[in-house]
Amino acid sequence: MPEKRLYDSLLGLPLFLGMTRCDLLEIAGTTKFYFQKLKKGHVIAQEGEPCLHIIFLIKGEIKVITEADDHGYQIEETIKAPEVLQVERFFGFNQHYTHTYIAGEDCNIMSFSRKELMKLSDNYEIFRINQLNILTTQTQKSERRLFRVPPKTLEERIIRFFESHCLRPAGEKTFRIKMTRLAEEMNVKRIYVSNTLNEMEEKGLIKLYRGIIVIPSLENLIVKN
Numbered sequence: 374m375p376e377k378r379l380y381d382s383l384l385g386l387p388l389f390l391g392m393t394r395c396d397l398l399e400i401a402g403t404t405k406f407y408f409q410k411l412k413k414g415h416v417i418a419q420e421g422e423p424c425l426h427i428i429f430l431i432k433g434e435i436k437v438i439t440e441a442d443d444h445g446y447q448i449e450e451t452i453k454a455p456e457v458l459q460v461e462r463f464f465g466f467n468q469h470y471t472h473t474y475i476a477g478e479d480c481n482i483m484s485f486s487r488k489e490l491m492k493l494s495d496n497y498e499i500f501r502i503n504q505l506n507i508l509t510t511q512t513q514k515s516e517r518r519l520f521r522v523p524p525k526t527l528e529e530r531i532i533r534f535f536e537s538h539c540l541r542p543a544g545e546k547t548f549r550i551k552m553t554r555l556a557e558e559m560n561v562k563r564i565y566v567s568n569t570l571n572e573m574e575e576k577g578l579i580k581l582y583r584g585i586i587v588i589p590s591l592e593n594l595i596v597k598n
Contacts, residue, residue, distance in 0.1 A: 382431050382483065385455040388493075388503045396497060404493065407484045417474040417482060418458060424468050426484040428458040433480025437540060438473040446550035448538055451477055461508055463487060472540075527569045530559055532594055543592040551584050 383389045383397050392400075407426070411417065417435065418428065434453045440446070462468055494501045518537065524530040534555075539546055552570070556563040570586065573579045578594050580587040588594055 386429050386431070387455065387457055387507060388429075388460070388500060390503055391499050392497065396499075400493065400497070404489050405485060409482050409484075411476045411480050411482060413476050413478050415476040417476060418470045418472075420470055420473045422470050424459065424462045424470060424487075426486055427460060427463060427490050428474075429483045430454045430456040430458070431481050431483050434477045435480065436475045436477040438475065439471070439538070439540075440473075445554050446548065449547040449549070450539055450541065451544060452540065454480070457507075460504065461511060463490065527559065527561060527565060528573060531555070531566070531569060531573075534558060535588060535591065536595055539591060541591075542595055544590070546588040546591050548586040548588070549584060550586065 383392075383401065389397065389400075411433075420438075420440065430452065432454050434451050435456070435458075437450050437452055439448045439450075458474060459470055459472070462470060494504060524533045535546065535548065536542055538548075552563050552566050555570075556566040559566060570579065570581055574581050578588070580589065
């Protein structure tokens with residue numbers, strides 16, 4: 374890829390925000406980048422795979438699938454470019470992907486190795502700061518969840534469950550979960566969950582199918598909570 378086009382691609386990526394034109398052009402000329410054009414349905418990274426290359430979505434959108442540890446339920450959502458995939462998983466105890474990423478449409482991705490990541494962190498302070506900002510923001514958000522006002526009704530508890538299990542608090546989400554499992558998560562009888570979900574569907578907040586709950590707009594659901 375010509376350096377000018379690579380420079381334009383780097384401009385919008387979260388790890389390169391605020392870097393000077395000179396720095397970006399230098400990075401474009403000295404870093405070993407890999408580029409791929411992927412067709413819809415291509416598996417980009419699988420849950421459980423080691424994080425060997427840091428992956429950037431630079432064009433298109435990706436479907437993200439997250440499963441419970443016992444595979445008892447599954448969440449599907451979409452992320453759009455520009456985005457970096459699980460940069461926090463390149464460090465720490467668990468250095469494996471915890472989601473499966475599939476091309477939701479034809480898309481372009483860019484990647485580079487862990488070695489290149491460390492080199493960029495050593496050579497460019499703003500890159501290192503951007504990396505720390507991503508990691509600390511995730512930590513702060515997780516910490517604040519513990520101190521939120523607890524939901525009072527079953528509907529509020531179900532909404533909180535949906536919100537806390539998604540990567541982004543907005544957009545369409547698909548939960549593949551049986552009512553019996555959701556009732557176990559809520560620690561109530563199945564009939565109560567069924568009645569509450571049907572009431573939510575009547576309000577236009579969700580759509581119910583056999584074993585599937587579709588949330589057209591999670592942000593609208595959260596506003597109701």
